[in-house]
């Protein structure tokens with residue numbers, strides 16, 4: 001049995017090595033490293049895959065969030081609703097732009113934004129809501145969109161963990177994650193479901209005016225070369241990464257299927273273990289299983305994690321501290337107990353190895369050890 005990894009990028013690479021190597025060498029030979037044809041082709045191919053009008057590539061998922069906020073014309077002091085149970089990037093860009101992050105609870109089944117709590121925190125200063133499709137499953141976008149419409153605020157979907165996931169609205173309409181709100185953002189960090197071999201990110205929108213704005217901001221606020229109409233930044237996807245992504249995009253659905261297969265194996269093995277709650281699948285979203293995250297009850301979670309690590313099984317906690325209780329975010333005035341659902345989740349969750357290359361031997365080994373620790 002090969003060594004178990006949280007994410008096995010090397011085995012995945014070996015299966016597409018010929019294509020990848022040729023594509024990377026082709027870019028080097030062309031020397032079109034920046035804004036070359038690969039970047040444009042990747043953007044159009046991702047637009048077709050997502051069925052969205054505009055994909056605007058950029059340097060990483062954090063930039064994508066920042067540029068999205070800049071594009072909706074925010075002013076210092078404006079409030080942005082965001083779940084506290086997320087990766088720091090979501091809140092970081094809000095703070096960096098001198099906006100006020102307003103932390104919202106998550107639903108304890110889906111780990112995604114609790115829209116009722118968001119609604120109770122809307123003020124006259126609220127400018128946008130950023131639902132995060134955590135672990136690969138879409139937030140309840142019907143509820144998010146309704147709230148946004150009623151309150152006149154923007155919706156920016158953080159899709160870094162859920163690229164390719166399908167959302168089904170109450171009318172039965174199917175849309176890809178990130179293409180429902182005003183702007184969607186994603187990351188192509190290597191370990192993400194659609195990962196490149198370095199940094200990368202993108203923004204998605206069906207709105208032509210927002211697309212122009214996003215493109216301009218990502219390119220130094222430039223309308224015509226050397227004419228800068230607004231203050232922008234420099235955020236580009238490079239051609240080598242785009243070439244890698246064009247190949248991996250063709251495999252994305254197969255990768256998602258492989259993740260779902262591994263998840264189904266875990267689900268079945270843990271079905272009868274009452275100390276474990278396996279991932280809840282919401283009726284409105286399928287799951288991309290960026291992470292396979294269980295909730296533990298009456299189990300010493302940290303001891304289980306240490307035991308698994310000793311057995312050569314990497315298991316991780318996403319995320320051990322919610323954003324509202326992070327030291328760097330103390331200025332926003334939150335204190336322990338403010339968000340009971342989020343805070344209790346951070347003490348319960350454990351993410352098991354999840355990637356496209358898990359073998360049945362490895363899965364068996366993992367579940368045996370999890371169950372052995374719990375049942376003794």
Ligand SMILES: *Cc1c(COP(=O)(O)O)cnc(C)c1O
Pocket residue numbers: 060061062063086087089090132158160161186187188189199200201
């Ligand atoms: C990974 C991630 C990001 C940031 O992406 P980078 O490409 O690393 O900047 C943002 N939000 C979420 C939820 C993420 O998981």
